[in-house]
Amino acid sequence: MQSVNDADFDSVIASDTPCLIDFWAPWCGPCKAIGPVVEALADEYKGRATIYKMNVDDNPATPGKFGIRAIPTLILFKSGEKVDQITGAVGKAQLIDLIEKAL
């Protein structure tokens, strides 16, 4: 799965292909818990939606801009616009529902 940072964030989300950003940190247990689910979805949606990870420790600007106060938070974007977001170690079905909102 690809990573995105503060510098290339705007160009990444500008894509017509929906993209889901997984905001995480290495010290966050639930982020680790949701990791395998997100990885699996990145494969399943290949070509239709792109999934990126953003480490909030290394990239404070973007989480600040979106008012993120909890991780894991996953935000779905299409053509530069935020479609929806979800917080917490939710199940695969809930993540699929989220991605489908932009397809």
Add this chain to the structure above:
Amino acid sequence: MHHTLIIVGGGPAGLTAGLYAARARMDHLLIEKGAEGGQVLLTDWIDNYPGFPEGISGFELAERMTAQAKRFELNSMFGNVVSMDLSAPLKRLELDNGDSLSCNALIICTGARPRALGVPGEKEFVGKGVSYCATCDAPFYRNLHVAVVGGGNTAIQEAGHLTKFADKVTVIHRRDELRATKIVQEKAFANKKIDFIWNSTVTGIEGKDGVEQLRLLDTSGKESTLNVEGIFVLIGVLPNNEMLPLTDLKADEGGFIPTDCETRTAIPGVMAAGDIRSKEVRQVVNAAGEGATAVLAAENYLTNLS
């Protein structure tokens, strides 16, 4: 796919069961829906698991338990069990991807998850000031004022963790004394950044883009408000039981699964270990012990079958 023994859940109970099953060379499978570790991953620091005199982070303990089980060739998979048919000796499990699995003996280690307050504003502000995991979210509250709701070990210990980041931590508890272990209480009372609001409950969470204030009600019926930027809800757990046949397992009122002292449930060949068990004490060390007991109970059951 069929296995002699299936373990559902990869927290401390499931991982210990996996370790014992692997070492017993049983034909086994452990199914975990996220990452191994379970709720341990939500815990900042564990000082009461024996063998770690300096304490250990929840994260590292989970990794070590996983590595130990894998050293003995733990057979594990990533999957989400959505239903179980335990009415026949051959037990059947359905996964969310449509796969089905069967086993002769089953150990349920599905654990528990944090309980929500259930007050107006709570759902709306999840991730915007409402949190159930201080370990995950504390760094977002640098130099801010946050509230912790609860009076048990988790609440009081995590209040201490929050003071590493927040300016001020206000513990709101519905009684006039804490339930947390004495040493945890002593630390909290000595921490200048922590103050307490006793005999009070949170009745609402308000704000615009994020949490700004809490509505409180005390036991005398007096209402008040408290301005905070965050609220950490640490008021106990709910069982992860959605995939279980609760009637057949004779679940208790709270939805937890009763067992005998060998972890055997009401259904022959089905054991329950860890936080999903109906019990008073939910500690990592119990969960691990119960996981070991459950494998030995499974072995006994399987021996008597053949």
